[in-house]
Amino acid sequence: MGLFNLKKKSVRDRFKEKTIYSIGTFTGDLGRGLFAGFIGTAAMSFSQMLEMKITKRKGNDTPLQAVGKVLGIPVLDLMPVMKLLLKEKLVNIIHYAYGTAWGGVRGVIGATGLKGPLADAIHFSSVLGTELVMLPKLHLAPPVKKWDAQSISVSGVHHIVYALVSGVVFDLLKSGRKR
16 A cells, blocks of 8 residues: 555455454464474473472473373383384374473463463463373373472472473564564
């Protein structure tokens, strides 16, 4: 539209432009969230690796078992056949896919206009709350009321790392966007 183009846009054209802009903004936020979730998952993996070295805790295959239960695949029956390396790679793929998907939720939270600590708190409580409900429902962990304080604390810290890193990355990506 040039400086001398005085033609007014119709209501239909303005609605169409606003809709296209809104869809573009939403999908952009979703993409930024997915990327932020991937980076947050990497940070969480690093914090888990450090914690496991300090506490001498072994890794587990709970993500693999959860996917097996959700998809109806008898993963435990396949375990003896799987080589350790393949199992570890599959667990990592599932871990990153899950964390990246939750980053999409952070993108949706950001698309509503929320940012910073409030958005991070909503994201954190959604991710941790899902773990505390989902794993017992899949019979992969006892109900949270039977967890010891250390298990709750360790899980909470790792999820805080995930949510904060995801949130910071998302907010940085969003702040660099021009309107």
